[in-house]
Amino acid sequence: MKALRRFLDKIKPNFEPGGKFAPLQSVFEGFESFLFVPATTSKSGVHIHDSIDSKRTMTVVIIALLPALLFGMYNVGYQHYLAIGELATTSFWTIFLYGFLAVLPKILVSYIVGLGIEFIGAQLRHHEIQEGFLVSGMLIPMIVPIDTPLWMIAIATAFAVIFAKEVFGGTGMNIFNVALVTRAFLFFAYPSKMSGDNVFVRTGDTFGLGAGNVVDGFSGATPLGQVATNVGDELVLRNIVGEPLSTLDYFIGLIPGSIGETSTLAILIGAVILLVTGIASWRIIFSVFAGGLLTAWVCTLVDPSVYAAALLSPIDQVCLGGFAFAAVFMATDPVTAARTKTGKYIYGFLVGAMAIIIRVFNTGYPEGAMLAVLFMNAFAPLIDHYVVEANIKRRMKRVNNTK
Amino acid sequence: MANVVKLKSGLNLRLEGTAVPNVVKTIVSDTVAIVPDNFHGIVPKVVVKPGDAVKVGSAVMYDKNHPEVQFVSPVSGEVVAVERGERRKVMKIVIKNDKKDEAVNFDKVSSAVEVKQLLLQAGMWAYIKQRPYDVIADPEVEPRDIFVTAFDNAPLAPTLAYDMLAGDDAKAFDKGLEALALLTQGKVYVGVEPESKVKVPAGIEMVAFKGNFPACNAGVQAHNIAPVNKGETIWTINALDVVVMGRLLIEGRVDMMRTVAVTGSEVASPAYVKALPGTPVADILKGNLIEADYARRVVSGNVLTGVNVSIEGYLGAYHSHVTVIPEGNDTHDFLGWAMPGCNALTTSRTFLSRWLPGRNRKPDARIHGGERAIIMSEEYDRVFPMDILPEYLVKAVIAFDIDRMEQLGIYEVAPEDFAACEFVDTSKLPLQDIIRKGLDALRKEMN
Numbered sequence: 001m002k003a004l005r006r007f008l009d010k011i012k013p014n015f016e017p018g019g020k021f022a023p024l025q026s027v028f029e030g031f032e033s034f035l036f037v038p039a040t041t042s043k044s045g046v047h048i049h050d051s052i053d054s055k056r057t058m059t060v061v062i063i064a065l066l067p068a069l070l071f072g073m074y075n076v077g078y079q080h081y082l083a084i085g086e087l088a089t090t091s092f093w094t095i096f097l098y099g100f101l102a103v104l105p106k107i108l109v110s111y112i113v114g115l116g117i118e119f120i121g122a123q124l125r126h127h128e129i130q131e132g133f134l135v136s137g138m139l140i141p142m143i144v145p146i147d148t149p150l151w152m153i154a155i156a157t158a159f160a161v162i163f164a165k166e167v168f169g170g171t172g173m174n175i176f177n178v179a180l181v182t183r184a185f186l187f188f189a190y191p192s193k194m195s196g197d198n199v200f201v202r203t204g205d206t207f208g209l210g211a212g213n214v215v216d217g218f219s220g221a222t223p224l225g226q227v228a229t230n231v232g233d234e235l236v237l238r239n240i241v242g243e244p245l246s247t248l249d250y251f252i253g254l255i256p257g258s259i260g261e262t263s264t265l266a267i268l269i270g271a272v273i274l275l276v277t278g279i280a281s282w283r284i285i286f287s288v289f290a291g292g293l294l295t296a297w298v299c300t301l302v303d304p305s306v307y308a309a310a311l312l313s314p315i316d317q318v319c320l321g322g323f324a325f326a327a328v329f330m331a332t333d334p335v336t337a338a339r340t341k342t343g344k345y346i347y348g349f350l351v352g353a354m355a356i357i358i359r360v361f362n363t364g365y366p367e368g369a370m371l372a373v374l375f376m377n378a379f380a381p382l383i384d385h386y387v388v389e390a391n392i393k394r395r396m397k398r399v400n401n402t403k
Numbered sequence: 404m405a406n407v408v409k410l411k412s413g414l415n416l417r418l419e420g421t422a423v424p425n426v427v428k429t430i431v432s433d434t435v436a437i438v439p440d441n442f443h444g445i446v447p448k449v450v451v452k453p454g455d456a457v458k459v460g461s462a463v464m465y466d467k468n469h470p471e472v473q474f475v476s477p478v479s480g481e482v483v484a485v486e487r488g489e490r491r492k493v494m495k496i497v498i499k500n501d502k503k504d505e506a507v508n509f510d511k512v513s514s515a516v517e518v519k520q521l522l523l524q525a526g527m528w529a530y531i532k533q534r535p536y537d538v539i540a541d542p543e544v545e546p547r548d549i550f551v552t553a554f555d556n557a558p559l560a561p562t563l564a565y566d567m568l569a570g571d572d573a574k575a576f577d578k579g580l581e582a583l584a585l586l587t588q589g590k591v592y593v594g595v596e597p598e599s600k601v602k603v604p605a606g607i608e609m610v611a612f613k614g615n616f617p618a619c620n621a622g623v624q625a626h627n628i629a630p631v632n633k634g635e636t637i638w639t640i641n642a643l644d645v646v647v648m649g650r651l652l653i654e655g656r657v658d659m660m661r662t663v664a665v666t667g668s669e670v671a672s673p674a675y676v677k678a679l680p681g682t683p684v685a686d687i688l689k690g691n692l693i694e695a696d697y698a699r700r701v702v703s704g705n706v707l708t709g710v711n712v713s714i715e716g717y718l719g720a721y722h723s724h725v726t727v728i729p730e731g732n733d734t735h736d737f738l739g740w741a742m743p744g745c746n747a748l749t750t751s752r753t754f755l756s757r758w759l760p761g762r763n764r765k766p767d768a769r770i771h772g773g774e775r776a777i778i779m780s781e782e783y784d785r786v787f788p789m790d791i792l793p794e795y796l797v798k799a800v801i802a803f804d805i806d807r808m809e810q811l812g813i814y815e816v817a818p819e820d821f822a823a824c825e826f827v828d829t830s831k832l833p834l835q836d837i838i839r840k841g842l843d844a845l846r847k848e849m850n
């Protein structure tokens with residue numbers, strides 16, 4: 001480590017203003033602070049600081065995302081080999097490798113495009129590189145279907161980083177969750193590659209691996225896609241080869257869907273990591289689920305021949321689609337969520353309620369969880385405003401009482 | 404026992420180097436210095452010049468805006484230097500101690516007017532601070548109430564000095580409180596710990612606070628007893644300074660001697676000493692620092708609210724505490740964001756140290772990260788025991804939106820109330836500095 005430190009100290013002057021590589025100063029500092037915690041000491045105020053910094057915070061979120069990501073990779077392979085009828089004859093590692101190879105390019109594209117823009121932005125403004133995109137860059141590949149083309153992801157990521165984040169001033173200043181803006185951009189610009197029956201299961205090969213033809217009776221429709229097109233008073237959700245699914249299947253997550261979103265189990269492992277470390281707000285996660293379950297229960301009372309989703313039990317509703325993922329990883333983004341204690345309960349509850357309402361009553365959108373979070377992002381400052389006003393009113397009342 | 408206020412939010416840090424509770428010696432140094440920067444919010448006008456003889460209690464400077472507020476010498480001897488910095492700002496007045504301890508004799512007084520006059524004249528007014536703005540009190544404004552803080556639960560706090568309020572210093576403390584009671588139509592509140600043995604004279608209200616730092620802060624105590632509203636003024640004063648006032652009223656002479664905790668991981672044997680404000684910290688620490696080849700930080704006060712005075716500095720006028728910690732500017736932790744952090748000083752459960760049995764930590768002065776926009780929410784609330792929304796107040800101060808600052812409670816707070824927030828802040832913002840500058844700008848705007 002000492003040698004590395006010496007090397008960095010040696011090359012550092014080249015990156016300072018006037019040095020050979022001065023235009024790369026932000027990038028150099030980014031890498032330096034990535035390798036070594038900066039040794040800057042406090043100039044004013046407290047003389048000791050908590051060891052936590054935003055890098056570590058972001059790292060914890062990425063660790064929490066890993067169970068869902070790894071499961072998502074396996075599931076991509078699983079759905080593929082199920083579709084071509086070779087599941088029983090393929091080993092676990094081959095299945096995982098297929099999914100890994102299919103997902104990896106998406107992760108790379110998201111990071112390269114997003115971080116590239118961040119690096120340029122930081123250098124232009126002579127800022128430090130901020131680590132917010134480390135999480136966004138991981139979220140983006142997890143909330144898209146496996147067959148969304150890479151170039152679309154690149155364009156959407158660039159759009160989101162520039163117009164949802166950098167123009168507002170970078171990490172901590174954005175109003176809308178960057179990953180969700182990416183998804184919304186894809187959803188509205190390229191709907192055919194973000195929804196429907198043909199994008200959630202990869203039927204072709206990946207880098208030559210897993211070639212084959214789909215079995216008879218294959219349908220790539222996600223469970224919620226099937227709900228949206230269901231007719232009649234009965235609902236039986238099936239997997240891609242026509243076998244009926246149970247609540248346990250929705251919970252485990254070996255079903256078609258966006259890469260990281262299918263397994264409620266893996267997402268809950270992530271939730272435990274976030275809550276145990278205290279990074280995510282339990283208030284938000286709790287109230288999103290509360291809002292979702294309650295609204296889903298109310299929705300079971302509506303006419304199922306008009307709104308087929310009414311046939312889903314509240315538990316099924318929160319296990320299916322992106323609900324759990326949105327509750328744990330999207331709604332809890334501290335920058336775009338409500339920031340006051342009371343505000344968080346309201347915000348979370350409305351995210352959950354809105355997600356189910358979109359799902360049930362808008363048959364054009366089989367899934368509403370992500371849109372619900374985005375929608376509530378816009379309302380979070382309003383919710384906080386009223387909580388802050390209440391605090392101010394208490395203070396003003398005190399003045400009147402003493403007079 | 405008085406009524407007990409329980410405060411849930413707060414910060415409890417266990418650091419290495421707590422002072423053993425016995426006084427080992429009295430430090431008598433050859434020089435002392437009066438540093439005008441200790442007294443926030445005044446414009447110093449020096450009335451002595453090098454060569455002048457001074458006694459204990461002789462005025463050396465006054466506040467230009469309130470000439471009646473005098474600042475006095477803690478020793479007798481000769482003024483050797485009046486050092487000035489940029490734009491002729493007075494940096495310090497250095498006095499050579501002749502060790503004869505000759506003192507100015509003041510009359511013993513009893514009426515409210517006389518007491519006030521005496522406190523102003525004998526340099527005691529400096530100890531009285533006011534909210535709003537957290538500056539030395541304006542003598543022309545009568546306070547609604549007076550809040551005396553009689554404990555300290557900051558890291559490595561000088562608890563022995565506060566224990567003495569119920570022992571050696573009890574008489575002077577009582578006398579000081581009685582004098583303060585003359586100066587307000589309202590009440591004098593004394594904030595203590597629930598297990599405190601401190602007793603107060605009749606007519607003085609005692610309130611116990613159960614909770615971690617910053618429960619010992621005057622702002623927190625006042626907020627939970629009777630908050631300051633716009634247009635009101637309260638005075639805040641530390642009990643240890645009330646003792647100095649009491650001594651003056653009993654003996655008719657100034658005696659600023661303080662019981663000072665010498666603490667921190669760099670101190671060889673942490674203990675208490677007796678010392679005057681303005682004593683060079685080098686004299687206080689002489690022979691009591693561990694061997695080291697790295698840089699160290701000497702703080703007058705505690706590590707959260709104190710002042711970095713360096714080894715050339717002096718014990719602050721309000722401080723009963725010196726802390727020495729490693730500077731840490733040559734420590735480079737490899738991949739710190741990914742390490743388990745078994746020895747990290749933190750309140751975050753992302754470090755293993757939070758899950759291991761509590762041990763005393765040995766922090767240095769590093770910030771441990773880069774400054775960011777406020778990202779995490781509710782962080783400040785965990786350590787801010789007031790019904791104020793700290794994050795919104797800080798943002799209003801940064802924007803200097805006066806209406807908003809007033810609405811969110813700027814008049815109730817002092818920079819020290821944000822010390823715990825500043826410690827836990829993931830975004831590493833200099834909150835005390837932000838609040839200090841905000842209060843100063845607001846004061847300017849309002850007057």
